[in-house]
Amino acid sequence: MAVVRPFRAIRPTSELADKVAALPYDVMNSEEARQMVVGNPYSFLHVDKAEIDLDPSIDHYDKKVYEKARDNLNKMITDGVYIQDEKPCFYLYKQVMNGRPQVGIVGCASIDDYMNNVIKKHELTRADKEEDRVNHVDYCNANTGPIFLTYKARGAINAIVEKTMAQAPVYDFVSDGVQNTVWVITDEADIETIGKEFAAAGDLYIADGHHRCASAARVGKMRREQNPGYTGEEEFNYFLAVLFPDEQLYIMDYNRVVKDLNGLSDEEFMEKMKGMFHIKEYCGEGQYRPESKHTFGMYLNDKWYILTAHGDIYDPNDPVDQLDVSILQKNVLDPLLGIKDPRTDSRIDFIGGIRGLGELEKRVHEGMKVAFAMYPTSIEELINIADAGKIMPPKSTWFEPKLMSGLFVHQL
Structure with missing residues (x-):
């Protein structure tokens, strides 16, 4: 009450x-x-x-x-x-x-x-x-x-x-x-x-x-x-x-840009990503905006890629684990790019969706290495996580x- x-x-x-x-x-x-x-x-x-x-x-x-x-x-x-x-x-x-x-x-x-x-x-x-x-x-x-x-x-x-x-x-x-x-x-x-x-x-x-x-x-x-x-x-x-x-x-998308590939070459990074995502080069105009949950846009070397998460890299029954921001953090940002705490790591920055996906390209051209475009977290997901007494990863929602x-x- x-x-x-x-x-x-x-x-x-x-x-x-x-x-x-x-x-x-x-x-x-x-x-x-x-x-x-x-x-x-x-x-x-x-x-x-x-x-x-x-x-x-x-x-x-x-x-x-x-x-x-x-x-x-x-x-x-x-x-x-x-x-x-x-x-x-x-x-x-x-x-x-x-x-x-x-x-x-x-x-x-x-x-x-x-x-x-x-x-x-x-x-x-x-x-x-x-x-x-x-x-x-x-x-x-x-x-x-x-x-x-x-x-x-x-x-x-x-x-x-x-x-x-x-x-x-x-x-x-x-x-x-x-x-x-x-x-x-x-x-x-x-x-x-x-x-x-x-x-x-x-x-x-x-x-x-x-x-x-x-x-x-x-x-x-x-x-x-x-x-x-x-x-x-x-x-x-x-x-x-x-x-x-x-x-x-x-709720708008809350996107990520990362300064480097943590010592990996472009080829090594892409090969490791293939173990967790189906990867397809985006051939449309402009930037790729994810159209559904568990899909991501990735901007690397002046190209946009469509990433679709393999079903075995997240628990669909866990309200936090199945969040797209969690999937990216647990499978890419932490193990591949070495970003353990995104709240304090200076190698990552967050771009609110209000600024548009063109801002991701701009930031990469200005010195960041790779950008990830996210599908927005839903209000239903927010409520389910709060009801479960759990915590979202940092920078999950942009209202x-x-x-x-x-x-x-x-x-x-």
Whole structure:
């Protein structure tokens, strides 16, 4: 039984929403962020990546960065860039990319549900990235970036969504080709129904934002220790989330490029690959995009190849082992190319599907040796792995569109 509750969002005025809204802090580096905010003092990157307002030499994990984030957020509130709703509400957040919509409920999820695995995970977190967000949340006294959750679709929630979208939105703007539209759900009966429906829905699943979610839970536990008389109703017991029905989500391919063949010649590498894959040279135009599970595109020496995995190199009954990212890691990246830990090995890089397969060719021409185009992981696979209590390999899923930061702030 999941707890999802309304909250009094701190959110930008309608006139400034498109200027405040920013891509998540972890999809660009600091220099890119500096360029993105030129001429826009309202961008939420001044909060989410506050190092852009400090000397470029500063360590991104320095205490001054978190203090600057806090000060920038407080100034935006004081200056009237932000308003706060008078009563707890749910919000509706619709995104449309390439004509495909996804509509989520914005509310607060429970840190207890996270700790008790009612909110299920499918990825490991890195200690340094988690610590960074703990400090950011703690100094800002707020969840500034929403966690992207999914749930098994509920008809009653869908009905409220449709009714709400017939009303006038508070925000409606296009950013980076994605239309972002927001409504406020104020009807008490609808708010009550949404809470009951999530309670009846069973488990929730982290789609994207494992580090933000883990950090929010850690800050909540810290605040409980600081407030031993806490009741459980305090805002620090909850964190900002956008919850999308599973049927609407779109996962793109998450591709790989590798710097060298680990001492193998091209011929030796191809011969070893033949023991695990049926290999066929691609004769079509452009790049080869895998059309089904267990097929891969490989770009080597200016040629695309179609790889089809032999059935004996994975367990079709194991939800993790049968993933294409697992097949590649266990049979190619680790044993042939010597990449034991893809999270830390500098010889491998990952290219989100939003950048296109031409980016793989570009990276190979710029110094990488081989590229692998992946068939996307499905939302069903993600849920099955989370339900089994298992963990996906790193960089298994690339969700699009990305949730904009700055449209909703949850104060602790």
